[in-house]
Amino acid sequence: xxxxxxxxxxxxxxxxxxxxxxxxxxxxxxxxxxxxxxxxxxxxxxxxxxxxxxxxxxxxxxxxxxxxxxxxxxxxxxxxxxxxxxxxxxxxxxxxxxxxxxxxxxxxxxxxxxxxxxxxxxxxxxxxxxxxxxxxxxxxxxxxxxxxxxxxxxxxxxxxxxxxxxxxxxxxxxxxxxxxxxxxxxxxxxxxxxxxxxxxxxxxxxxxxxxxxxxxxxxxxxxxxxxxxxxxxxxxxxxxxxxxxxxxxxxxxxxxxxxxxxxxxxxxxxxxxxxxxxxxxxxxxxxxxxxxxxxxxxxxxxxxxxxxxxxxxxxxxxxxxxxxxxxxxxxxxxxxxxxxxxxxxxxxxxxxxxxxxxxxxxxxxxxxxxxxxxxxxxxxxxxxxxxxxxxxxxxxxxxxxxxxxxxxxxxxxxxxxxxxxxxxxxxxxxxxxxxxxxxxxxxxxxxxxxxxxxxxxxxxxxxxxxxxxxxxxxxxxxxxxxxxxxxxxxxxxxxxxxxxxxxxxxxxxxxxxxxxxxxxxxxxxxxxxxxxxxxxxxxxxxxxxxxxxxxxxxxxxxxxxxxxxxxxxxxxxxxxxxxxxxxxxxxxxxxxxxxxxxxxxxxxxxxxxxxxxxxxxxxxxxxxxxxxxxx
Numbered sequence: 290x291x292x293x294x295x296x297x298x299x300x301x302x303x304x305x306x307x308x309x310x311x312x313x314x315x316x317x318x319x320x321x322x323x324x325x326x327x328x329x330x331x332x333x334x335x336x337x338x339x340x341x342x343x344x345x346x347x348x349x350x351x352x353x354x355x356x357x358x359x360x361x362x363x364x365x366x367x368x369x370x371x372x373x374x375x376x377x378x379x380x381x382x383x384x385x386x387x388x389x390x391x392x393x394x395x396x397x398x399x400x401x402x403x404x405x406x407x408x409x410x411x412x413x414x415x416x417x418x419x420x421x422x423x424x425x426x427x428x429x430x431x432x433x434x435x436x437x438x439x440x441x442x443x444x445x446x447x448x449x450x451x452x453x454x455x456x457x458x459x460x461x462x463x464x465x466x467x468x469x470x471x472x473x474x475x476x477x478x479x480x481x482x483x484x485x486x487x488x489x490x491x492x493x494x495x496x497x498x499x500x501x502x503x504x505x506x507x508x509x510x511x512x513x514x515x516x517x518x519x520x521x522x523x524x525x526x527x528x529x530x531x532x533x534x535x536x537x538x539x540x541x542x543x544x545x546x547x548x549x550x551x552x553x554x555x556x557x558x559x560x561x562x563x564x565x566x567x568x569x570x571x572x573x574x575x576x577x578x579x580x581x582x583x584x585x586x587x588x589x590x591x592x593x594x595x596x597x598x599x600x601x602x603x604x605x606x607x608x609x610x611x612x613x614x615x616x617x618x619x620x621x622x623x624x625x626x627x628x629x630x631x632x633x634x635x636x637x638x639x640x641x642x643x644x645x646x647x648x649x650x651x652x653x654x655x656x657x658x659x660x661x662x663x664x665x666x667x668x669x670x671x672x673x674x675x676x677x678x679x680x681x682x683x684x685x686x687x688x689x690x691x692x693x694x695x696x697x698x699x700x701x702x703x704x705x706x707x708x709x710x711x712x713x714x715x716x717x718x719x720x721x722x723x724x725x726x727x728x729x730x731x732x733x734x735x736x737x738x739x740x741x742x743x744x745x746x747x748x749x750x751x752x753x754x755x756x757x758x759x760x761x762x763x764x765x766x767x768x769x770x771x772x773x774x775x776x777x778x779x780x781x782x783x784x785x786x787x788x789x790x791x792x793x794x795x796x797x798x799x800x801x802x803x804x805x806x807x808x809x810x811x812x813x814x815x816x817x818x819x820x821x822x823x824x825x826x827x828x829x830x831x832x833x834x835x836x837x838x839x840x841x842x843x844x845x846x847x848x849x850x851x852x853x854x855x856x857x858x859x860x861x862x863x864x865x866x867x868x869x870x871x872x873x874x875x876x877x878x879x880x881x882x883x884x885x886x887x888x889x890x891x892x893x894x895x896x897x898x899x900x901x902x903x904x905x906x907x908x909x910x911x912x913x914x915x916x917x918x919x920x
Contacts, residue, residue: 528812548613
């Protein structure tokens with residue numbers, strides 16, 4: 290529904306009906322880039338509209354013409370006015386689907402391609418849901434849903450189509466989870482008997498007291514290990530909640546039973562860090578620990594009780610002769626075939642303990658880790674200092690730089706996080722591109738600015754995803770060894786990396802990250818004895834951004850922040866979720882807990898009654914898995 294210009298809020302996606310009062314093509318310093326600016330007016334006010342790299346629009350738009358314009362409302366800091374980054378325009382008030390666009394491929398062109406295909410859809414779509422499920426949940430057919438989602442006539446068509454397609458997505462995911470759980474329950478796992486006295490000795494020797502959450506999680510894991518079916522458990526805990534100690538207790542139980550363990554880390558730096566920390570914890574118990582990465586091959590696969598390495602271990606022709614336990618750090622989806630690959634006796638499947646520091650709302654975790662049992666560390670060890678978190682206004686940036694310089698002069702180190710790698714990533718927006726994106730900071734540009742202008746006398750490092758692995762490893766090693774004062778990085782900065790000397794986390798364009806991800810960044814500091822700080826810079830001051838960043842200042846629990854993000858931005862925006870293993874949804878929303886529960890219940894009913902009764906559903910499930918694999 291079209292809105293009045295005067296009612297538009299910054300950060301909103303809107304549609305307006307307005308006349309063009311002025312239009313011109315603006316000059317830029319970059320030859321490859323063109324900008325068209327127009328003043329749009331209605332009876333409530335006016336707004337500046339902007340298009341990137343679409344010079345042909347000068348032949349379409351004329352002063353006095355009236356159109357429907359769709360786009361995002363932004364704030365022009367230089368001119369202190371609202372702007373509309375237009376993604377779509379039409380002359381008639383009809384319901385139109387908007388597709389993800391890129392340069393040269395607009396929603397209008399995609400609709401033109403899709404329309405003739407819709408008329409042939411009857412030949413390709415088959416109904417796989419039973420009539421009972423369709424009636425019980427009040428769904429339309431899949432064929433009808435696809436037609437209505439692309440070419441709706443009225444708003445109720447959109448609602449009906451979304452409900453059916455969202456249910457399909459949630460149902461198929463839930464069904465796959467239930468099948469994995471059923472598959473695992475039929476496998477044989479090593480029953481590992483626990484000797485309580487050894488674990489009691491381990492706990493007594495720790496230089497700190499276990500939290501109640503750690504004790505509960507350890508007990509749940511020990512109970513799983515004693516069963517003759519493979520454990521499939523996720524240990525979810527906030528940054529610094531003590532997951533490593535709990536996992537080490539599981540390794541001790543495996544060692545008591547003359548079984549080997551493997552501990553997989555996402556990077557070589559983290560593998561080395563785990564090797565040092567876990568070796569120290571297990572040293573009094575005569576447990577032999579080996580390290581196996583592409584750079585270092587210390588492990589004796591026949592004699593080591595615990596082999597620590599990267600995920601590349603499962604891609605090599607490596608088999609552990611007596612494997613009983615696999616601990617996986619920050620990678621949840623580790624299937625039966627991957628476990629069997631690591632051992633010669635494939636008739637016995639090792640236990641799996643997967644760990645994550647990504648805070649996932651409990652409602653999501655319980656709904657979509659249906660194949661995993663869940664242990665949550667929701668307590669922090671006593672004595673850890675709270676990180677001081679502040680949102681820095683633009684006019685106070687110089688004060689923040691001065692504070693950072695003072696920290697470095699006292700021997701501390703600093704992280705600076707940016708959402709983009711290079712300037713071209715932000716200065717080459719798609720057709721109908723968003724001016725808001727132009728404000729996002731790039732790591733390369735920030736590195737140049739800090740090293741040449743702001744802190745020319747300090748040692749500045751750069752880290753981003755396009756660098757070669759060995760170069761990234763060298764930068765992180767140099768930072769850890771104190772050879773770099775300030776590290777400018779994109780979001781690739783490793784979760785779990787321990788830099789006790791780092792005391793400041795500075796995050797540019799903080800509104801571009803989810804709260805879960807911001808909390809992960811914040812957790813990179815505060816690991817030593819010095820007071821630590823997190824500075825948040827934002828290019829947007831919308832109500833949602835303000836509420837989210839206020840949440841960062843007032844809350845230091847990752848789980849609480851994830852719930853806030855879920856309510857304010859929705860699960861599709863929950864940064865950190867993708868790497869957590871939760872599926873990336875197209876139509877559904879994890880926030881729709883009622884539909885999530887209905888889909889899960891329908892999947893459970895299908896499994897209970899026997900999946901073999903539904904051949905079309907089996908075919909659909911195979912198609913669904915193939916699509917996700919290709920993605």
